[in-house]
Amino acid sequence: MEELVLGVDLGTSAVKVSAVNRQGKIVAQRSFDYPLSQPHPGFSEQNPEDWVNGTTVAIVELILKDGISADAVKGISYSGQMHGLVLLDHNKQVLRPAILWNDTRTSQQTQEISDQMGDDFIEITRNRSLEGFTLPKILWVKENEPQIFEAAETFVTPKDYLRYRMTGQLEMEISDAAGTVMLDVEKGQWSTAIQQAFELPASFFPPIIQGIQSAGHISESYALFSGLSTATEVFGGAADNAAGAIGSAILKPNMVWSSIGTSGVVLKYEANAEVNYHGKIHFFNHAIPNKYYSMGVTLAAGHSLNWFKRSFAPAEDFTELVASAEQSTIGAHGLLFTPYIVGERTPYADGDIRGSWLGIDSMHQRADFVRSVLEGIIFSFKDIFAIYEDAGAQFDTVIASGGGAKSALWLQIQADIFNKKVVVLENEQGPGMGAAILAAVGLGWFESVEQAAQAFASFGQVYEPKAENVEKYAQVYQMYRQVYTQTVDISHQLLAYRRQG
Numbered sequence: 001m002e003e004l005v006l007g008v009d010l011g012t013s014a015v016k017v018s019a020v021n022r023q024g025k026i027v028a029q030r031s032f033d034y035p036l037s038q039p040h041p042g043f044s045e046q047n048p049e050d051w052v053n054g055t056t057v058a059i060v061e062l063i064l065k066d067g068i069s070a071d072a073v074k075g076i077s078y079s080g081q082m083h084g085l086v087l088l089d090h091n092k093q094v095l096r097p098a099i100l101w102n103d104t105r106t107s108q109q110t111q112e113i114s115d116q117m118g119d120d121f122i123e124i125t126r127n128r129s130l131e132g133f134t135l136p137k138i139l140w141v142k143e144n145e146p147q148i149f150e151a152a153e154t155f156v157t158p159k160d161y162l163r164y165r166m167t168g169q170l171e172m173e174i175s176d177a178a179g180t181v182m183l184d185v186e187k188g189q190w191s192t193a194i195q196q197a198f199e200l201p202a203s204f205f206p207p208i209i210q211g212i213q214s215a216g217h218i219s220e221s222y223a224l225f226s227g228l229s230t231a232t233e234v235f236g237g238a239a240d241n242a243a244g245a246i247g248s249a250i251l252k253p254n255m256v257w258s259s260i261g262t263s264g265v266v267l268k269y270e271a272n273a274e275v276n277y278h279g280k281i282h283f284f285n286h287a288i289p290n291k292y293y294s295m296g297v298t299l300a301a302g303h304s305l306n307w308f309k310r311s312f313a314p315a316e317d318f319t320e321l322v323a324s325a326e327q328s329t330i331g332a333h334g335l336l337f338t339p340y341i342v343g344e345r346t347p348y349a350d351g352d353i354r355g356s357w358l359g360i361d362s363m364h365q366r367a368d369f370v371r372s373v374l375e376g377i378i379f380s381f382k383d384i385f386a387i388y389e390d391a392g393a394q395f396d397t398v399i400a401s402g403g404g405a406k407s408a409l410w411l412q413i414q415a416d417i418f419n420k421k422v423v424v425l426e427n428e429q430g431p432g433m434g435a436a437i438l439a440a441v442g443l444g445w446f447e448s449v450e451q452a453a454q455a456f457a458s459f460g461q462v463y464e465p466k467a468e469n470v471e472k473y474a475q476v477y478q479m480y481r482q483v484y485t486q487t488v489d490i491s492h493q494l495l496a497y498r499r500q501g
């Protein structure tokens, strides 16, 4: 019987479970969608029970429909949507719906954190206080739902809750612990300074484990529920971006991950915690023991194109729509788009900025608008590259991933705007593959995460920058860079006007 691991990718819209063999081949995959609840503007919640049920349905289907034998599944690990808050009472019962990474109710708490701790907060956590992170969500509950806070004995992030339900052991894996912004990132321990500043008892914080560390075995009750075996060993896992980077074999400081999903991520592997970006970009502990990664986020990357398609080209598929941009040219005939359509995180941590088109001319065609959207998203990634370059980082290879990496035109635009070689992965599976790698290493199939990632990932086509395009894009980027500072006030006024109702 072929031995397998399961990589569970617990996303925001769905859970995807991949059964992977020792050669890194996905032999079967099942997914299950669950809803997102937005009870008030800015709120974004999910029911943790939906994660457990969705994962179980996917596993049951792997067993019943794909013929995966429970005995063949030697290990399981996870990739999880980051930063979500799951509050548990003394019986480890969920106290309220999980507050997710894309929930923005916490502006006041985010400010309180900065006011209270100033730069110390950034030095300890290596991150700015932002709405999406977990600490402001805890403070929101403390201030707005005191009875629930009173009953809360501990908390976890989404995939750590799922792992608890499958094993009966409650722990927080380190890359997700870093995303709570309550971890002393360099020490890899919960920060006592943060616990004291916000009056959170040490007992509130679960023990920390590493991504490849064993978290026990499938519990008897979950084995009965799912059909899995209690002999299957379970491993810590990773925050989704850490898992995505592992699955894409981002293992050296000269490589950068450029992921165009709904949001966009530019991520760099960091061999140690010596470099300090002073909160300009996120800096987190990796799921690779004693390693780190840094990243910047464009909140609406694929989402901007998705919005354009839904609003102006609902009958076309993404492939047709993106191909239409070939009819335009570099710089979209002088049309600039900024993708801040749901606010922005990097380099402008500004929830109130909104997108813009500049330079609209009566000669412009729809193709120019499509092209400007593709280019604007990559210019926003270039802004993240600029932070790295200012900090002295040197890299030569960009590994492209996410839905946006399906388009050859968009990949060439990346190579030309970044002025770097862009490489795609063959059979890209992102975070789920990263999760499977962590289980494979935990089981001892490989000596290290690095060795497993190299064995499981294979690189495909390479897009080289074209000198004449690079030069033109450098010119357009200089204009793009000015848009935020020169239009931010108007953008804020427009949003305030809209909020008047």
Ligand SMILES: Nc1ncnc2c1ncn2[C@@H]1O[C@H](COP(=O)(O)OP(=O)(O)O)[C@@H](O)[C@H]1O
Pocket: 260, 261, 262, 263, 301, 302, 303, 305, 306, 318, 319, 322, 401, 402, 403, 404, 405, 406, 407, 410
């Ligand atoms: N054929 C395609 N060509 C270019 N971009 C695409 C294509 N298909 C999807 N996309 C882009 O990828 C995005 C989805 O990426 P994906 O990685 O699946 O996102 P997520 O996992 O965050 O939902 C879409 O919003 C769209 O912008």
Ligand SMILES: O=C(CO)[C@@H](O)[C@H](O)COP(=O)(O)O
Pocket: 010, 011, 012, 013, 080, 081, 082, 083, 101, 102, 132, 240, 241, 262, 263, 297
């Ligand atoms: O907030 C972050 C990273 O800081 C997001 O990357 C979430 O972790 C995204 O989850 P999915 O969109 O992949 O479900």
